[in-house]
Amino acid sequence: MPIRVKxxxxxxxxxxxxxxxxxxxxxxxxxxAASFWNKNPGAYVxxxxxxxxRGSQTVLEVGxxxxxxxxxxxxxxxxYRAPPQ
Amino acid sequence: MRGPSIVADxxxxxxxxxxxxxxxxxxxxxxxxxxxxEFKAKEKEGIELYLSKLAEEKxxxxxxAHVRDRREVMGLLLxxxxxxxxxxxxxxxxxxxxxxxxxxxxxxxxxxxxxxLFVQLDEIGFRYIIVGWYHSHPSYHCFMSSTxxxxxxxxxxxxxxxxxxxxxxxxxxxxxxxDDGRVRSRPFAVFWDQFQSPYYGTSVRMRQTExxxxxxxxxxxxxxxxxRSGLRNDA
Numbered sequence: 001m002p003i004r005v006k007x008x009x010x011x012x013x014x015x016x017x018x019x020x021x022x023x024x025x026x027x028x029x030x031x032x033a034a035s036f037w038n039k040n041p042g043a044y045v046x047x048x049x050x051x052x053x054r055g056s057q058t059v060l061e062v063g064x065x066x067x068x069x070x071x072x073x074x075x076x077x078x079x080y081r082a083p084p085q
Numbered sequence: 086m087r088g089p090s091i092v093a094d095x096x097x098x099x100x101x102x103x104x105x106x107x108x109x110x111x112x113x114x115x116x117x118x119x120x121x122x123e124f125k126a127k128e129k130e131g132i133e134l135y136l137s138k139l140a141e142e143k144x145x146x147x148x149x150a151h152v153r154d155r156r157e158v159m160g161l162l163l164x165x166x167x168x169x170x171x172x173x174x175x176x177x178x179x180x181x182x183x184x185x186x187x188x189x190x191x192x193x194x195x196x197x198x199x200x201x202l203f204v205q206l207d208e209i210g211f212r213y214i215i216v217g218w219y220h221s222h223p224s225y226h227c228f229m230s231s232t233x234x235x236x237x238x239x240x241x242x243x244x245x246x247x248x249x250x251x252x253x254x255x256x257x258x259x260x261x262x263x264d265d266g267r268v269r270s271r272p273f274a275v276f277w278d279q280f281q282s283p284y285y286g287t288s289v290r291m292r293q294t295e296x297x298x299x300x301x302x303x304x305x306x307x308x309x310x311x312x313r314s315g316l317r318n319d320a
Contacts, residue, residue: 028089049203
């Protein structure tokens with residue numbers, strides 16, 4: 001029986017509803033949502049409330065339930081290399 | 086087993102909201118002469134980035150706290166994207182950060198500290214949009230490095246998204262955005278809420294009028310003086 005959760009794009013406020021099975025992983029959720037919004041999945045993390053949902057964890061392991069709300073959070077990197085020419 | 090599938094989507098609406106009134110905005114005090122001139126020109130046609138006094142102070146204090154150890158700092162800009170009179174603009178109301186994995190030339194969130202960031206996001210008190218990010222270049226001036234540009238292209242590629250770079254050593258600050266893939270400087274204004282003028286106090290606390298000396302509580306007289314003169318100095 002698939003469950004349906006909402007994933008929010010924190011950079012725009014847009015949301016998608018996703019259906020998934022217990023065996024699906026958090027990585028797959030991130031990839032699916034990031035692909036929909038033309039984003040690089042490697043640059044984001046997924047959260048439910050204050051909890052970080054780690055990539056290889058499954059829906060069952062995380063305990064996702066119908067109507068849960070997840071959020072895609074950017075994971076930026078900054079730093080000085082050299083001024084762009 | 087098939088992967089998760091998207092069965093519905095909802096685009097966020099950009100609300101029409103007048104930007105902060107001009108009398109409640111200022112250019113940042115760390116702008117260079119050139120950036121100040123750009124700010125004044127942009128003010129006439131419509132500012133696209135407003136930074137609350139609260140967010141500005143948090144960013145500046147965060148960067149200043151790591152001047153001595155020369156560590157870069159970083160965080161997320163939280164607010165909303167609005168439109169008014171044909172101009173789209175971002176309003177940064179607050180910022181969030183967490184423990185960092187930083188050197189003098191690089192910075193990112195400590196992967197073990199995301200949950201601390203999420204607690205802040207949950208306690209922020211409004212439905213935020215992450216409208217950009219800030220980070221510091223301690224003593225390297227404000228520009229977008231190749232790493233910064235890559236981050237902007239990957240994560241913050243909407244026109245309304247901004248990257249705020251602060252150099253706490255040289256006291257410089259500058260915002261950037263992507264314009265058709267090219268990095269450009271973005272003039273921004275600092276604003277304060279109607280009842281939070283930076284030129285007045287933002288909090289009012291009850292003045293302590295009771296003085297306890299040697300276990301004896303003294304009541305002020307009608308003029309507000311303690312009944313025994315000189316006791317305040319003695320206390």
